[in-house]
Amino acid sequence: MDYFLQQLVNGISLGAIYALIAIGYTMVYGIIGMINFAHGDIYMIGAFISLVGFLLLAAVGITFVPLAIALVLVMAVAFTAVYGWTIERIAYRPLRGAPRLAPLISAIGVSIVLQNYVQLAQGARVKPLQPMITGTMSLSTGGDFRVTISILQILIITLTLVLMAAFTYFIRSTPFGRAQRATEQDRTMAALLGVDVGRVISATFVMGAALAAVAGVMVTLYYGVIDFYIGFVAGIKAFSAAVLGGIGSLPGAVLGGFMIGLLEAFWSGYFSIAYKDVAVFAILVLVLIFRPSGLLGRPEIEKV
Amino acid sequence: MAPIASLRFFKEPHFIDAARAAGVAALLALPLLGFRLVDSAQGLSLGYRFSWVVTAALAVFLGRLALTYSGIARHEAAAWVTRSFPHAARIRSHVPSAVVLEKFAPVLLAAFALSLPWFSFADRTLVDRATLILIYVMLGTGLNIVVGLAGLLDLGYAAFYAVGAYSYALLSLNLGLSFWVCLPLAGLLAASFGLVLGFPVLRLRGDYLAIVTLAFGEMVHVILLNWTPVTGGPNGIAGIPRPDFFGLAFVAGSPEGEPSFAQYFGIPFSPLHRVYFLYYLILAMVLIAGAFVWRLRRLPLGRAWEALREDEIACRSLGLNPTRLKLSAFALGAAFAGFAGSFFASRQGFISPESFTFIESAIILAIVVLGGMRSQLGIALAAILIVGLPEWFRYLDEYRMVAFGAAMILVMLWRPQGLSAQRAPTVRLTPKRAQKAKAQAR
Numbered sequence: 001m002d003y004f005l006q007q008l009v010n011g012i013s014l015g016a017i018y019a020l021i022a023i024g025y026t027m028v029y030g031i032i033g034m035i036n037f038a039h040g041d042i043y044m045i046g047a048f049i050s051l052v053g054f055l056l057l058a059a060v061g062i063t064f065v066p067l068a069i070a071l072v073l074v075m076a077v078a079f080t081a082v083y084g085w086t087i088e089r090i091a092y093r094p095l096r097g098a099p100r101l102a103p104l105i106s107a108i109g110v111s112i113v114l115q116n117y118v119q120l121a122q123g124a125r126v127k128p129l130q131p132m133i134t135g136t137m138s139l140s141t142g143g144d145f146r147v148t149i150s151i152l153q154i155l156i157i158t159l160t161l162v163l164m165a166a167f168t169y170f171i172r173s174t175p176f177g178r179a180q181r182a183t184e185q186d187r188t189m190a191a192l193l194g195v196d197v198g199r200v201i202s203a204t205f206v207m208g209a210a211l212a213a214v215a216g217v218m219v220t221l222y223y224g225v226i227d228f229y230i231g232f233v234a235g236i237k238a239f240s241a242a243v244l245g246g247i248g249s250l251p252g253a254v255l256g257g258f259m260i261g262l263l264e265a266f267w268s269g270y271f272s273i274a275y276k277d278v279a280v281f282a283i284l285v286l287v288l289i290f291r292p293s294g295l296l297g298r299p300e301i302e303k304v
Numbered sequence: 305m306a307p308i309a310s311l312r313f314f315k316e317p318h319f320i321d322a323a324r325a326a327g328v329a330a331l332l333a334l335p336l337l338g339f340r341l342v343d344s345a346q347g348l349s350l351g352y353r354f355s356w357v358v359t360a361a362l363a364v365f366l367g368r369l370a371l372t373y374s375g376i377a378r379h380e381a382a383a384w385v386t387r388s389f390p391h392a393a394r395i396r397s398h399v400p401s402a403v404v405l406e407k408f409a410p411v412l413l414a415a416f417a418l419s420l421p422w423f424s425f426a427d428r429t430l431v432d433r434a435t436l437i438l439i440y441v442m443l444g445t446g447l448n449i450v451v452g453l454a455g456l457l458d459l460g461y462a463a464f465y466a467v468g469a470y471s472y473a474l475l476s477l478n479l480g481l482s483f484w485v486c487l488p489l490a491g492l493l494a495a496s497f498g499l500v501l502g503f504p505v506l507r508l509r510g511d512y513l514a515i516v517t518l519a520f521g522e523m524v525h526v527i528l529l530n531w532t533p534v535t536g537g538p539n540g541i542a543g544i545p546r547p548d549f550f551g552l553a554f555v556a557g558s559p560e561g562e563p564s565f566a567q568y569f570g571i572p573f574s575p576l577h578r579v580y581f582l583y584y585l586i587l588a589m590v591l592i593a594g595a596f597v598w599r600l601r602r603l604p605l606g607r608a609w610e611a612l613r614e615d616e617i618a619c620r621s622l623g624l625n626p627t628r629l630k631l632s633a634f635a636l637g638a639a640f641a642g643f644a645g646s647f648f649a650s651r652q653g654f655i656s657p658e659s660f661t662f663i664e665s666a667i668i669l670a671i672v673v674l675g676g677m678r679s680q681l682g683i684a685l686a687a688i689l690i691v692g693l694p695e696w697f698r699y700l701d702e703y704r705m706v707a708f709g710a711a712m713i714l715v716m717l718w719r720p721q722g723l724s725a726q727r728a729p730t731v732r733l734t735p736k737r738a739q740k741a742k743a744q745a746r
Binding site for chain 1: 328331332335339340341343346348349350367434450457497504505507508509511515516518519520522523526527529530564590662663666669670673674676702703705706708710711712713716717720721722
C-alpha cells in the first residue's frame with residue numbers, strides 16, 4: 001500500500017509535466033489542425049534555457065532559491081515563447097492552406113533543426129544540475145517503507161494546477177480567449193467578424209511554448225539532468241496524452257497527461273522500466289480502439 | 305547631401321524589417337548561443353560567447369535584406385519581360401508542358417539508372433550511393449500505397465522496414481536460409497505485421513491514426529533495443545550473410561568446392577561485382593515494384609483506394625469495404641518495406657535498432673510528400689534530393705543534420721504540393737471512354 005502511494009505521488013508529478021506539454025499540442029491542433037511536431041523540442045529548449053538561467057543567477061550571486069526559480073521561470077517562458085513565435089512565423093504560417101501533410105513535414109524539419117542546433121551549441125553530453133530543492137515530507141511513517149513527497153513535487157503539482165486554472169479562466173472569460181475559441185470553430189467566419197486570425201494563431205503558439213517552457217524548468221529541477229534529445233520522447237508521450245484525452249480538448253490534455261504519468265510510474269514500479277514506453281503506447285492504442293476520439297473528445301460527425 | 309541620404313536609408317521599410325528580424329534572431333541566439341554550458345570536474349559552469357549572437361543577428365539582417373531585394377528584383381524583371389515581350393506568355397504555352405515531361409521522364413530516368421554503372425564517372429562510391437537512394441525509392445513506393453493512394457497517414461513505417469531487416473538477419477543466421485528464400489518470407493512477415501497494426505487502427509481517422517502508427521514504430525524500436533537474446537539489443541546483429549548470385553558467392557577463391565561468381569563466368573575476381581550486383585538487384589526490385597503499383601492503380605483495388613482517400617463515407621455508400629481496403633493497403637505497403645529491409649540487411653551485413661528510428665520514418669514520409677504523393681517519378685526525384693544530396697554534403701559534418709532539417713522546411717515552403725502533384729484519379733471517365741463504354745453496353 002505504501003509502495004502504491006509512493007508511485008502515485010511520483011506518477012502525478014510526472015503527469016503534471018506531461019500535461020503542461022500536452023496543452024501546447026492540443027491547442028495548436030485545435031486551432032489549425034496540425035500536429036506541431038516540434039513542440040517536444042520547444043520543451044527541450046525551455047529546459048536548456050532554464051539550465052543556463054540557473055547557472056547565470058548563481059554566477060550573479062542570487063542564491064535565494066525561490067527567487068532564483070521565479071526569475072528562471074520568467075526567463076525561460078520569455079525566451080522559449082520567442083522560439084515558439086518564430087517557428088510558427090517561419091515554418092508554419094507560409095503553409096497555411098497548403099496540403100495537410102506539408103506543415104507536418106515542415107514541423108519534422110523544425111524538430112530536426114532544433115535538436116541538432118542545441119547539440120551543436122551546447123554539446124551532446126548530458127547536462128547535470130545540482131539539486132536545488134532537497135526537502136521532503138513524509139506522508140506515512142508506519143511500517144518499514146516511508147512514503148515521501150518532496151517539496152519539489154509539491155511545487156510541480158501546485159504550479160501545474162495553478163497554471164491550468166489560470167489558463168482555463170483565460171480561455172473561457174477573456175476577449176482573447178473568445179477570439180481563440182472562435183478561430184478554432186471557424187477560421188474564415190472569425191476573420192469576417194474582425195478577429196485577427198494570424199495574431200490569434202501566433203498567440204496560441206506563444207502560449208503553448210510558454211507552458212512547455214514551464215515544463216522544461218520543472219523537469220530540469222526534477223531530474224537534474226537534461227540533454228538535447230529529451231524533447232523527442234517527452235513530445236511523443238505528451239502528444240499521446242493529448243490524443244488519449246481527446247485532441248482539441250484542454251481538460252482532456254490534462255487528464256491524458258496525468259494518466260500517462262501514472263501509468264508510467266506504476267509500470268516502472270511494478271513491472272519493468274525497460275518496457276514502460278511500450279506499456280504507455282499499448283494503453284494508448286487500447287483506449288483508441290474503444291474510444292476512437294479519445295476520452296473527452298467529441299466524435300467528429302462527417303457528412304458527405 | 306550624402307549623410308541625409310544615408311539617414312533616409314535607415315527609415316526604409318526594408319531596413320526596419322531586416323532590423324526587426326535581426327532583433328528576433330539576437331533574442332533567439334542569446335540564451336543558447338550566447339552562453340555555453342561547460343562540463344568540468346567541479347560540475348557545470350557557464351561560458352560566454354556573445355560574438356556568436358552578434359554574428360547570428362548580422363547574418364539574419366543581411367540575409368533578410370538580400371531576400372527582400374532579390375524578391376523586388378525578380379518582380380521587376382518579370383514585369384519588364386511582360387512589358388517588352390507581350391507574346392512571351394504565348395511562347396511559354398508552346399514549351400512542352402509538365403504532362404508530356406511526366407510521360408517521358410520515368411523512361412529516361414529508368415534508362416539512366418540501368419546504364420549508370422557503365423558510365424566512366426560511376427565509381428564505387430557513386431554506385432553505392434545510388435543503391436542507397438534506390439532503397440529509399442523502394443520504401444517510398446511502399447509508403448506511397450498507404451499514404452498517397454489510400455490516404456492513411458503512417459508515421460511508423462520504419463517499423464516494417466525493421467521487421468524485414470531483422471527477419472532476414474534472424475532467418476539466415478539461425479536457419480541458414482538463403483537470401484532468395486528469405487526475401488519473400490521477410491515480405492510476408494512484414495505484411496503480417498502490417499495486418500496486426502491495421503486491425504486496431506481501422507476505426508481511427510487522420511491524426512489519431514498518425515499517433516498510433518508513431519506509437520507502433522516506437523514500440524518496435526523499444527522491443528528491438530531491449531529483447532537482447534533475440535535481437536542483440538543495442539549492439540544489433542552482425543555477420544549477416546551477403547546475397548549470392550543464384551547460388552554463386554561473390555568471393556575471391558572458391559568456397560568449399562563450389563565455384564564463385566568470378567570462377568563460374570571465367571572472369572577475374574573484383575570486389576566491384578558485388579557492388580554492381582547489389583545495385584542491379586535493388587534496381588530490379590524498384591522497377592518491379594514501380595510497375596506493380598502502376599498497374600495496381602488501374603485495377604479495381606487501386607481505384608477503390610483512391611476513392612477511400614477522397615471520402616470514406618462515400619466510399620462505403622458505394623458498397624466498397626473500407627476494412628478490406630485499409631488492411632490491404634497496410635499489408636502491401638508493409639511488404640514493400642519488408643523487401644527493402646531484407647535487402648538493406650544483406651547489403652550492410654550488420655543491423656542495429658539505430659537504423660530504424662523515427663527519423664527514418666520521417667525521411668521516408670518526407671520523400672512521399674515531397675514527391676507529390678502518389679507519383680512514382682516524384683518519389684524517385686525526391687529520394688535523390690533528400691537522401692542523395694545530404695550524402696554529397698558529408699563534409700558539412702556535424703552541421704549536416706541542421707542543414708538537412710532546414711532543407712526539409714525550405715523544400716516544403718518552396719513546393720508544399722510536392723515536386724509533381726496530381727490529385728486527379730488515375731483512371732477517369734473521359735467523354736471518349738464513356739462513348740466506348742456505351743457502345744459496348746449496347
